[in-house]
Amino acid sequence: MGMTAACGSGSGSTASADSGTIHVLVYGDATNKVEKQIVDTFNKTSKVKAVLDTIPGADYQTKLQTVITTKQAPDVFFNWGGGSIAPFVKAGLLLPLDDMIAKDPALKSDFLPSVFNTAVIGGKSYGIPMRGTQPVLLFDNKKTLSDAGITPPASWDDLLADVAKLKAKGVTPIALGGGDQWPTLMWFEYVFDRVAGPDLFQKALDGDKTAWAGDDSRKALGMLKQLIDAGAFGSNFDSVKFTDGGSPALLAKGKAAFELMGSWEYSTEQDANPDFTSTNLGYSAFPTVSDGKGDPADVVGNTNNFYSVLKTTKHPEAVAQFLKLMYSDEFVKAQLAIGNLPTTTNTENFLSTSANPAYSTFQYNLVKQAPSFQLSWDQAYPPSATTAIHTAVQEFFDGKLDTDGFIKAMQALPNS
Numbered sequence: 107m108g109m110t111a112a113c114g115s116g117s118g119s120t121a122s123a124d125s126g127t128i129h130v131l132v133y134g135d136a137t138n139k140v141e142k143q144i145v146d147t148f149n150k151t152s153k154v155k156a157v158l159d160t161i162p163g164a165d166y167q168t169k170l171q172t173v174i175t176t177k178q179a180p181d182v183f184f185n186w187g188g189g190s191i192a193p194f195v196k197a198g199l200l201l202p203l204d205d206m207i208a209k210d211p212a213l214k215s216d217f218l219p220s221v222f223n224t225a226v227i228g229g230k231s232y233g234i235p236m237r238g239t240q241p242v243l244l245f246d247n248k249k250t251l252s253d254a255g256i257t258p259p260a261s262w263d264d265l266l267a268d269v270a271k272l273k274a275k276g277v278t279p280i281a282l283g284g285g286d287q288w289p290t291l292m293w294f295e296y297v298f299d300r301v302a303g304p305d306l307f308q309k310a311l312d313g314d315k316t317a318w319a320g321d322d323s324r325k326a327l328g329m330l331k332q333l334i335d336a337g338a339f340g341s342n343f344d345s346v347k348f349t350d351g352g353s354p355a356l357l358a359k360g361k362a363a364f365e366l367m368g369s370w371e372y373s374t375e376q377d378a379n380p381d382f383t384s385t386n387l388g389y390s391a392f393p394t395v396s397d398g399k400g401d402p403a404d405v406v407g408n409t410n411n412f413y414s415v416l417k418t419t420k421h422p423e424a425v426a427q428f429l430k431l432m433y434s435d436e437f438v439k440a441q442l443a444i445g446n447l448p449t450t451t452n453t454e455n456f457l458s459t460s461a462n463p464a465y466s467t468f469q470y471n472l473v474k475q476a477p478s479f480q481l482s483w484d485q486a487y488p489p490s491a492t493t494a495i496h497t498a499v500q501e502f503f504d505g506k507l508d509t510d511g512f513i514k515a516m517q518a519l520p521n522s
Contacts, residue, residue: 126153126155127154127155127156127157128154128155128157128181128425129157129159129180129181130145131159131160131161131170132160133160133163133184133411134160134162136370136373136374136377137237137370137441137444138160140437140441140444143436144432144437145158147436148428153424156428164349167489179418180416181425182419182425182428182429183413183416184236185233185412186408186482186485187224187409187410187411187412187481187485188224189481189486189487189491190489191227191414193488193489195232198417199418200417201416201417202230202232203234203429207231210430212430213234213426213429213433215451216450216452217235217449217451218450220409221235222235222449224409224412224481225412233412234412234413234429234432235410235412235448235450236412236413236432237410237441238410239407239408239449239473240368240369240370240407240408240410241368241405241406241472242368243390243469243472244364244365244389244392244393245367245387245389246357246387246389247357247362247386248385249360249386250272250386251363251388253360254275254363256271256272256363258388259390261394262393262394262396265333266336268363268364269333269336269337270336273337277360278356278361279337279338279339279362279363280363281346281356281361281364281365282340282346282365283346283347284345284346284503285343285345286347288482288484289353289366290343290500291483291495291499292366292367292368292407292482293330294326295480296392296406299406299480300392300402301322301325301326301398302323302399302400303399303404304478307483310516310519311486311521312521315517318516319513323513324509324513327502327509327512329395331509334503334505344500353365354367354375357375358375368407369407369445372462372465373445375387400478401478403475403476403477404476404478405472405479407479407480407482409479413432435456438456442456442459442460442461442466443460445460445465447466447469453470484496488520488521491519491521494518494519495516498515498516
């Protein structure tokens, strides 16, 4: 369903108030099947009906920015917490959820605190976790690795050696949806964390522009350039996208051996290439970096997605009832069945029911044991910085920006 489905009937419109509906706007992808199921469950018992609207993933951020201040704004909308909603909070568009939580404490207590707090801004709660935690993992094609005589790399040196062996076999070592830009960013997030630990990025986010220019930053950029120059990503990665299924297809067909991607890679591959997913989709943690300051157990990615509520909703009580379903057993089981990992306190009870219990358990333990779970840079910064971040990472990978150029671009980012 495109954006036109939501037009003219959002929460701020007379139509919504008269018809007794709440509009729930989500990022359009393979996960929508669960959101449809939960909406159907809600509608069986609620007088106020929920309507699910989707925007294709590649267009979501842009169209949300456009619609959120209009009469077509949704009642409830999908986001990443952190910087993705901070401007909306600042503009007074969102409803603090603390009153809802006071009436139903489980809206907070039934979620892992480190995840729930991603959507706490200025001491107030503005989001309820609504999908699954999304650490970035190094996925692989097990058959392609086996054919090349390699295993998932434990260290950065291992990765460089694997790249050389795969190239000798005529295989693109790493699939990269560079046309989307954000998949490229994942490489920066992990290498910077492994080299410098999470403090460098946090200092930069807090406004310390010098953080980008230090020795650790330069070391991380040098390592990335080494990987690029080794031909790890091939030469046409900017013409490939994740959002249209391009890079996952390269992995599934064995044309590439690895893909660094959020944990949603599993549900994406399961949807498009179920046979490959059940037999040859492998996964591992990001490699360690010798002499790095970052803990090898650190993860990066999205702590979860969240539902936030527009202050203009005409049906806050119905919204509160809808949000309660996000910690229900039905929700947890449905998300696990498509490879997602909810961040509810009862998730551990249902890991054996997931689409792939081994995968869910691996992810759960990775997140549970991580000393640091760093939010994706383009979600930690406000949306006004997103284009500049994406452009800088793409131009560095393309060789259009050198180390100093990249540092200058990051130092120029707005912090709020």
